[in-house]
Amino acid sequence: MATEACENKPKNVADQGRNRRVLQDIGNLVDISKRITNQEAEKIKKPSFETTKVLAAGKIVQPEGPEVIIISSDEEDSEQVKETKKKKEPAKGLNSKQHSTKKNVKTLSAILSARSRAACGRTYKPKDHVHDVDAADVDNELAAVEYIDELYKYYKFAESESRVYDYMGSQPDVNAKMRAILVDWLIEVHRKFELMPETLHLTVNIVDRFLSLKVVSRKELQLVGISSMLIACKYEEIWAPEVNDFVCISDNSYKREQVLVMEKTILRKLEWYLTVPTPYVFLVRYIKASSPPDKEMENMVYFLAELSLVHYATVILYGPSVIAASAVYAARVTLGRSPFWTQTLEHYTGFSEDQLRECAKLMVSFHSLAGESKLKAVFKKFCNPERCSVALLPPAKCLLIENAR
Template sequence: MPFPRGKKPSVTAGNKIPNLHDKGMENQEEGPQVKRVSSSPQGAPKKRTAFVDITNAHKVHISLPGTKKKNSLKKTQKKTTTTVSDKNEANLKKSESVSSESQEEETPVEELVVVGAVPPRELPPHLQRPQIPEKFDIDTQHLDDPTLTAEYAKEIFDYLKAREEKFILSDYMSIQPSLNAGMRSILVDWLVEVQENFELNHETLYLAVKVTDHYLSTAPVNRESLQLIGSTAMLIASKFEERCPPCVNDFLLVCDDAYKREELIAMETNILQALGFDINIPVPYRFLRRYAKCVSASMDTLTLARYVCELSLQEMDLVPERGSLLASACLLLALVTKELGGWSPILVFHSGYGVSELAPVVRKLHSMLTSPPDDKLLAVRSKYSHKVFFEVATIPTVDLETLESALK
């Protein structure tokens, strides 16, 4: 308990703490005392300096009870009596003794440097940057921008491309007796409208479609729960991609309250367990932007490729295709449509695909564009007919003869 200021605590007969006030008075007559101001409350134990070596605490002399320190004034007087000549003579004798010892055994400076030098360590192979030819380097110019991660952008997309092997799908409609490809296309068309209404990222839409396909490939589901699966997949993708994802009630609202909150949360648990909580699925949209950067494609050309890629989400025949391969085929079709050339060597280097590998998918995409549109699937075409997207949906499709000549 702290004592009131200005009053001396009373010591009882049974108190074991001695009064050191009188003993401390002896030392005040013998030398100057250093008064330390404590920031602790009065009566609380004083804090001990933790880092004595990096403070001036070692310069402070604390007098203890029962000890006597030497007079500091006498020390200063002795130091002032030593003349400069005495110091010079002492330094001269010391240098002579050191020089005589060094003549007996002298070590070259070069040897000390060699012994103390640490050889540079080489980075292990998995940490070394891949050697990129100068003509194929598209990241060095962005080294000053930390948001583009130019130092390891190539490794990121190589990693995503390697992860695609884990998420390869097949035509799973054979295990879905209550569903068909048309129902899936209607669901994807509805997800496009949800993405527009909530103003979500395009990556969110692609990931939601991927999550839906992977869940439908695990077990048969009822036709009535298909919209619940799609909206829950969009919720999961929003949590993964968006900074401010919509809440559960928002998705219940777009479903016209056809499902309860408990049903949506239970479906979220089922989907995550079916996917092993691994929802980092590589989507074509990421590869498309990367490959368009290789040829410095304009925004309208990239938007045309995005339109073809987003339209392909409704095609069940393109579900088994890898995202990187599908993105490459969409970009090649857009380049041919815009008469900007074919598949250049820099695209072969970064994508890893040649024209012969892309040709079958490009033909499927061309057939998709030339086929008459379904009146029930107009969300993507209506979306890319807007001026914001350069009205790329209204651009005429390249004829098959021109396309085949480019594929050769």
């Protein structure tokens, strides 16, 4: 009876099936033997979860799996019905096969693309390799984690305003060698007064900016140095040395009044512009990005950075951020840290290894000559065991060889 009912259905039954009504009678079983094509005949050997199976004897056999009957109403969404079918019924028919094949092709394509890139050497590292150096300081209000990235973007933008270029041509009585002697002596004074590292970098910045704006005689050069350090101490230190301390340390070469007059002259010439990004500002950030940080690494970076302060060529050729990043790179090469430059460092510094190599070579050459140089303030300072004696370590040979070529 069920077969006859099926045969007596009108031709447009397929169209009506799209908008199915609530079934009144679900007891009718449909003979599906007539729907099986020649290509699908071989698949009947394996058990499947069809509603019914008709064998050669014509007997109806219940399937091994549970019978799934979907009843939908007018209010049910057709998309919801399709999703229910996908979850409860196994895929069958041509449309199901096409859907499954498309899914596999997608996965296979991704795998083949990845293998192709690897074979060509084009491997891409995920962004997860960039370590968040501020994660540990989230609860530290002084770290200003919410604003730190914007701050350093501004520092990089503003460093060009306070950067000095070749000014020795405008100084008839002063040369680069005299400047080096002055800076070496200021480093020694800085160590004796036990001042903050920020003070030293700001002092050298003030000296260079003032010399680039005003002609100074040879006799006044030391006066410019102690007056610049006095200004930097007032800006950075909690307890700044007194004017008489600087007069005494200069072997009474100048009077107290002379120091105060030079201090006013410098401030007027610089227009009181003292909030500048020095190399130290970037050094703190870049050392933090060179994880895992340790005392030896930190002292080696400061050693190379202070050596570069003494030499005029470094200051005029490279900006503060480049000097700081190059000091970190040269220190990692010197200490054999692997890799020499990481994704984290490139992310936070904004410089690649190739951009820093030339400046790093210059620093390593200063390191190789530090023990034999007459200007030994930096060398003696970092020979101290408290600073891990980093000045006594051999310089980076690989960078020295490249520099010799």
